[in-house]
Ligand SMILES: Nc1ncnc2c1ncn2[C@@H]1O[C@H](COP(=O)(O)OP(=O)(O)OP(=O)(O)O)[C@@H](O)[C@H]1O
C-alpha cells in the first residue's frame with residue numbers, strides 16, 4: 001500500500017531532478033528549455049497573471065461541465081421515454097461528437113463572442129460522454145427489477161426515479177469522469193483557436209501570448225497549471241464517484257489480496 | 258371459494274420455445290399449491306403468467322373477483338443493490354404511497370419474521386445468498402398480500418433455516434389468510450407445505466398429476482412422521498420420476 005503511493009512520487013521527483021541536472025550540465029538556455037526551478041520562479045513571479053488566467057479557464061470548464069451534465073442527463077431521460085425520440089436525435093449528438101472541436105471552434109467564434117464560444121466548445125465535447133453513458137445506463141436496468149416494479153404497479157415516474165436513475169448512476173459517473181477531462185481540453189482548444197481575439201485571457205491565451213514574446217518559462221508555468229487543473233478535476237470527480245457508490249457498487253468493493 | 262382459474266393455457270416464447278401447453282389449474286382461497294417438476298418445465302413461466310408479468314398466447318386466466326394484491330418471491334433475490342435491506346422491503350409500500358414512518362413497523366415486522374431484524378441497514382452485497390433471499394421474502398410479505406407467489410424461495414437456504422421458514426410460512430399463511438402458490442424441486446418440502454401438489458412434466462409444460470394432501474394450515478414437525486405425509490412423498494416421487502422420464 002505504502003510503496004504503491006511512494007513509488008510514483010519518487011519516479012516523478014527523479015524525473016524532475018534529471019531534467020534539472022540535464023539543463024545545468026548541458027548549459028541549455030532558458031528560452032530553449034527552462035529547468036524546473038526556473039519554471040517555478042516564473043510561476044511565482046507571474047502568479048498574479050497566471051492565477052487569474054487559471055481562474056478563468058477553471059470557471060469555464062466547471063460551467064461547461066455543469067451545463068453538459070444537466071442537458072446530457074435531461075436528454076438521456078427524454079430518450080429513455082421513446083426509442084423514436086432517441087433514433088431521431090441521437091445521430092445529431094454523434095455528428096457533433098465526431099467532428100473535431102478544433103474545427104468547429106473558428107465557426108463558433110464568428111457567431112458568438114469569444115467567451116461564449118469557448119464555453120460552447122467546452123460544453124460540446126463534455127456533453128456527449130454524459131449523454132451516451134447515461135442513456136446506456138437507463139436502458140440497462142435489471143429485467144427482474146423492472147418486473148418487480150411492474151408487479152407493484154409503479155408509475156413511469158416512479159420507475160424512473162426509484163429504479164432507472166439509480167441503476168444508471170454508475171454509468172453516468174463513468175461518463176462524468178471522461179467529460180471532466182474533455183471539458184478542460186475543449187476550453188483550452190477553443191481559447192487557442194480564439195487566439196489574440198481572446199480577451200477572456202484564460203491559460204491557453206497566456207501560453208500563446210508568452211510564446212509570441214519568447215517567454216518560454218512562462219509557457220511552461222501555464223502548462224503546469226493546466227495539468228494541475230486537469231488532475232484536480234479528475235480527483236474531485238473520482239472522489240464524488242467513490243462516495244456515491246461506496247457501499248453498494250461492485251467497483252468500490254475491496255478485494256482481499 | 259375460488260380465487261382464480263387457468264384453463265388450457267399455452268405459452269410460446271418469441272424464440273420458439275413452447276414453455277406451457279394446455280395448462281389447467283384451479284386455485285381456491287386459502288390453498289397452498291406446490292408446483293413440482295423438473296428444471297425447465299415451465300413452473301416459473303406459470304407463476305409469471307399468474308402475476309401478469311407474461312401473457313399467455315392461448316387459453317384463459319380468470320380471477321373470480323378483482324385481481325388481488327400479489328406478493329412475488331422471484332427465483333433470484335432481485336434486490337436493488339443501491340438500497341439497504343430496509344429500503345428494499347419498503348419498496349412495495351412506497352410505491353403504494355405509504356410514508357416511511359407508517360411503513361416502519363410493518364417493515365420491521367416482516368424483517369423479524371425472516372430473521373433479518375438486525376440487518377435493516379445492510380446493503381445486499383453485504384449479505385449471504387440465503388440472507389438476500391430472506392430479504393426478498395420479507396419484501397413479498399410486507400404488503401400482506403392475498404396471494405403469495407414463491408419461486409423456489411428456500412433453495413439457497415440451509416436445512417435448519419429451511420425447516421423453520423417452512424413452519425413459519427404455514428403459520429403466516431393461516432394468520433394472514435393467504436393463498437400460496439409455491440414452486441419447488443423438493444418432494445419433501447412440497448409434501449409438508451401443500452394442500453395440493455401439481456406435478457409438472459416437460460416440453461411443453463403441463464400438469465401430469467395432482468395430489469390432494471389435505472386442508473392447509475399450520476403443521477407441526479410431527480406431521481413429517483405421519484403415514485399420510487410419507488404416502489404423499491411416495492406418490493409425488495413416483496409422479497416426478499414419470500415426469501423426468503418423459504423429458
Ligand atoms: N424469456 C424467455 N425466452 C425464451 N425462452 C424462455 C424464456 N423464459 C423461459 N424460457 C424457456 O421456457 C422453458 C420453461 O422455463 P421456466 O423458467 O418456466 O422453467 P422452470 O420450470 O422454472 O425451470 P427451473 O426449475 O430450472 O427454474 C425453458 O425451456 C426455458 O428455456
Ligand SMILES: [Mg+2]
Pocket residue numbers: 300301302332408
Ligand atoms: Mg424457475
